[in-house]
Amino acid sequence: MAIKLCCFPKDPLEDVETWSESVDKILSCKAGQIAFRxxxxxxYSEENILFWLACEEYKKIKAVPEMISSANRIYSEFVQTEAPRQINIDCSTRENITKNISQPSLTSFDTAQKLIYSLMARDCYPRFLKSNIYQGLLRRTDSR
Structure with missing residues (x-):
């Protein structure tokens, strides 16, 4: 599977080897996010990184109307039961978000985001490092 890594200010493959250091390294790099996604x-678990990225953007919001709108979008897309991209979180976390969604704060999704981060770090990330996608990118950097 070829991944298109274009439109980057520097060669995105420069960082490929560092992605194996930690899940943070891959999440802090745009090309890493694309490959991991x-x-x-x-x-069939793309919702995890999409939710994590949505939360990162959400935490940057300054205006309350925008925060409310974004919180509702994140909730309806990822959190509510039967959401199109429902994330795998425990019932109490889901219920807590549901209870407070009418008055969101910048920390509304923190617990869920930590759970998804942990899931990706513990479960998905080690498999990514062994995957054909990552191994293929490593080979491309080695052959340059």
């Missing part, structure tokens, strides 16, 4: 898509 492609892997998660192949495992």
């Amino acid at each position: 492609e892997f998660l898509k192949s495992e």
